[in-house]
Amino acid sequence: MLPRREPALRGESRVYGRVEVWDTWAKPVTDNDLKEELAFYAEKKAELLKTYEGKYALIKGRALLGVFDSPSAAYEEGVKRVGNVPMLIVRVQKEEPRAWIPALQLGLIRAHLQG
Numbered sequence: 016m017l018p019r020r021e022p023a024l025r026g027e028s029r030v031y032g033r034v035e036v037w038d039t040w041a042k043p044v045t046d047n048d049l050k051e052e053l054a055f056y057a058e059k060k061a062e063l064l065k066t067y068e069g070k071y072a073l074i075k076g077r078a079l080l081g082v083f084d085s086p087s088a089a090y091e092e093g094v095k096r097v098g099n100v101p102m103l104i105v106r107v108q109k110e111e112p113r114a115w116i117p118a119l120q121l122g123l124i125r126a127h128l129q130g
Contacts, residue, residue, distance in 0.1 A: 051076055052103035063107045074103040082107070 046053065052074045056063075059079065063072060073080040073089040075097050083089040089104045 048101045049103050055079075056103060056105055060107070064109060067107045068109070070107055072103075072105050072107050074105070075100075 055074055055077045056072065063079075063082075067082045070082045070084060071086050071089045072082050073093050075093065080096055080102075081089065081092055083092065086104050086106075093102045093104070
């Protein structure tokens with residue numbers, strides 16, 4: 016049995032005897048991690064809509080790295096240019112889509128809120 020240790024950092028490897036174990040779990044990205052990118056997109060949205068409506072914008076920091084036809088093309092270019100780090104890939108559209116969770120709407124999942 017392997018000794019219990021703290022989880023490795025993203026991309027870090029640890030050696031247990033003869034076995035090298037790579038941590039491949041990425042830390043979940045939150046809106047807080049992309050605060051600068053989201054603010055930049057909000058500022059430039061009207062300008063982007065004029066030319067790129069329906070396309071996918073790739074944003075890192077306060078820079079528009081490109082506009083693409085698919086999110087996968089944007090991701091591939093982002094990894095080439097800045098590495099596998101948090102970056103914003105957003106579809107340029109007038110209205111943000113509403114989230115609809117059928118199981119919650121149909122009562123298959125119940126949320127019990129305590130007040």
